[in-house]
Structure formats: C-alpha cells, structure tokens
Amino acid sequence: MAEAELAQNADAPSGGGFLWRKLPFIAVLALAVFGVAYQNTSSRPLVGYWEFLALATGVLCVVTAWDNAEGKRAHYRLIGTQALHWAAILVTMNMVLWSDLRQMLPAPATSLVLLTLFALGTFLAGVNLLSLQICFLGLAMALAVPAIAWFKQSALFLTLAAVFLVGLALTFWPRRKAREREA
Numbered sequence: 001m002a003e004a005e006l007a008q009n010a011d012a013p014s015g016g017g018f019l020w021r022k023l024p025f026i027a028v029l030a031l032a033v034f035g036v037a038y039q040n041t042s043s044r045p046l047v048g049y050w051e052f053l054a055l056a057t058g059v060l061c062v063v064t065a066w067d068n069a070e071g072k073r074a075h076y077r078l079i080g081t082q083a084l085h086w087a088a089i090l091v092t093m094n095m096v097l098w099s100d101l102r103q104m105l106p107a108p109a110t111s112l113v114l115l116t117l118f119a120l121g122t123f124l125a126g127v128n129l130l131s132l133q134i135c136f137l138g139l140a141m142a143l144a145v146p147a148i149a150w151f152k153q154s155a156l157f158l159t160l161a162a163v164f165l166v167g168l169a170l171t172f173w174p175r176r177k178a179r180e181r182e183a
Contacts, residue, residue: 025137032141039111058086063130089121116145
C-alpha cells in the first residue's frame with residue numbers, strides 16, 4: 001500500500017517540481033518575446049541572438065525526447081533530425097536577415113517575421129517529436145505574434161486606460177475613507 005502511494009505521489013506534479021520542469025520552456029518563450037521587444041526598440045537585427053535561441057531550442061528538443069528514444073541508433077537519429085530541422089530554420093531566418101527582404105521590411109516587421117519562423121520551427125519540432133510541451137511552446141510563440149502587433153498598435157490606448165483607471169481609483173479612494181471615519 002505504501003509503495004502504491006509513493007508511486008502515485010511521484011507521478012503527481014508538485015508545485016515546485018512542476019515549475020522547475022517547465023522552466024526551460026518558459027525561458028525559451030520569454031527569450032523569444034524579449035528578442036522581439038529588443039529588436040523593435042533597437043531597430044537593428046539581432047542575428048546572433050536568434051541563432052543562439054534556435055540552437056538552444058534544438059538542444060531543448062533533443063533533451064525532451066531523449067528518454068523516448070531507445071538505443072544509440074535512435075539517439076543519433078534524434079540528434080540528426082533535430083540538427084537538420086533547426087539548420088533549415090536558421091537558414092530561413094538568415095535569408096530574411098541578410099537579403100534585400102530586410103530592407104523592404106521595417107525593423108518591427110522583421111522581428112515579428114523571425115518570431116513567426118521560430119514559432120513554426122518549434123511547433124513542427126514538437127509535432128515531429130510527438131511532444132505536447134514543444135507544440136504548445138510553438139503555439140504560444142505563434143499567438144504572441146498578433147498579440148505583440150496589437151499591443152504595439154494600441155499601447156497609447158492601453159496607457160490612457162490605465163491612467164484613467166488610476167485616476168478613477170484616486171478620485172473615489174478619499175471618499176470611501178471619509179465614510180469609514182464618519183461611521
């Protein structure tokens with residue numbers, strides 16, 4: 001009975017252990033969004049940054065699927081297919097960065113195109129590896145593209161709305177305290 005409970009508790013995600021296992025995926029997502037934000041503010045392409053992030057994600061894919069591959073041959077195949085996959089993504093990203101296409105796109109659009117390519121590569125790697133975590137990471141990055149574009153276009157509106165809400169709260173805050181004092 002005690003062994004069955006231990007096995008069941010080992011499979012259940014604990015708060016700290018669950019977050020610790022998801023930290024690499026969260027870090028890749030945060031670094032991708034940071035890369036877009038930095039490239040938008042600096043208005044220059046971050047070639048090395050995107051290359052590093054693609055390589056790090058390739059390593060994450062291999063580490064994630066390593067336990068599912070049985071034997072040396074399967075491990076070599078996993079490394080080889082992921083290396084080819086991420087090399088293709090890197091070549092495509094560099095085509096966007098080094099060609100005349102970059103001159104036709106403004107810096108914010110270039111960063112969003114790179115994030116879209118990176119999201120597509122991540123999602124396809126997850127499909128290839130049958131990894132729901134990597135698929136979700138790619139999907140989250142893909143959903144970040146329109147969210148970033150929307151946020152950039154509506155940043156002034158969101159700032160005004162926040163100022164309005166703070167002003168509204170400050171307006172009614174003293175009245176509530178005055179009513180509490182009277183009571």
